[in-house]
Amino acid sequence: MKKTDTELIMDFFKGLIALFKGFLTVFCQAFKKRATLLYPEIKPEIPEAFRGKLEVSYKKCIGCGLCTKLCPAPGALQLKDTKDGKKLVFIDASRCILCGNCAYNCPKEALNMTKQYELATDTKKDLILNMEKAASNDSASQAMQNQEASI
Numbered sequence: 549m550k551k552t553d554t555e556l557i558m559d560f561f562k563g564l565i566a567l568f569k570g571f572l573t574v575f576c577q578a579f580k581k582r583a584t585l586l587y588p589e590i591k592p593e594i595p596e597a598f599r600g601k602l603e604v605s606y607k608k609c610i611g612c613g614l615c616t617k618l619c620p621a622p623g624a625l626q627l628k629d630t631k632d633g634k635k636l637v638f639i640d641a642s643r644c645i646l647c648g649n650c651a652y653n654c655p656k657e658a659l660n661m662t663k664q665y666e667l668a669t670d671t672k673k674d675l676i677l678n679m680e681k682a683a684s685n686d687s688a689s690q691a692m693q694n695q696e697a698s699i
Contacts, residue, residue: 594663594665598661598663598665599646599647599648599661600646600661600662600663600664600665601641601646601661601662601664601665601667602639602641602644602646602650602651602659602660602661602662602677603659603660603661603662603677604636604637604639604658604659604660604677605657605658605659605660606636606658607658608656608657608658609636609637609656609658609659610655610656610658611627611634611635611636611637612655613627613635613637614650614653614654614655615637615649615650615651615653615654615659616637616650618649618650618653619647619649619650620645620647620649621643621644621645621647622643623640623643624639624640624641624643624644624645625637625638625639625640625644625650626638626640637650637658637659638676638677638678639676639677640675640676640677641667641675641676641677642672642675642676646661648661
C-alpha cells in the first residue's frame with residue numbers, strides 16, 4: 549500500500565500548512581500584552597484575608613490544645629511540654645494545609661496567619677517552627693519594631 553505521488557504531495561502541503569499555522573500563532577502572540585505576572589521581580593499584592601504561613605506567639609499561648617483538636621491536617625500542630633512544664637504548640641509547616649482553623653479558633657489569638665507565601669526550602673527541618681526559632685523570630689521582629697518606632 550504505497551502512496552501515490554499526488555497523495556505524498558498532498559501530505560507534504562498539509563504538513564506545510566500546519567507548520568505555517570503554528571508560526572502564525574506564535575508570531576501573533578509575540579505582539580500581544582503579556583498575560584502573566586512578572587513574579588520574581590514584582591511581588592503581587594496580597595489580599596487582607598490571605599492565609600499564609602502560620603506563626604505562633606508563645607507569650608500568648610496557654611497550651612489549651614484546641615488548635616491541635618481542630619486541625620484537619622494530621623501532625624501539623626503538636627502540643628509538647630517545655631522545660632518550664634508548660635505545654636506549647638509546635639508547627640510543622642510541611643504538613644499544614646493553611647486552612648486557618650487553628651488561628652480562627654485560638655482563644656488567646658496566639659496563632660496568626662501571615663502573608664508569607666514563599667515557603668520553598670531545601671530541607672524539611674526549616675519548615676518546623678519550634679520554641680528556639682520563634683524566640684529568634686520574636687527578638688528580630690521586636691528589633692524591627694524598635695527601629696521603625698525610632699524613625
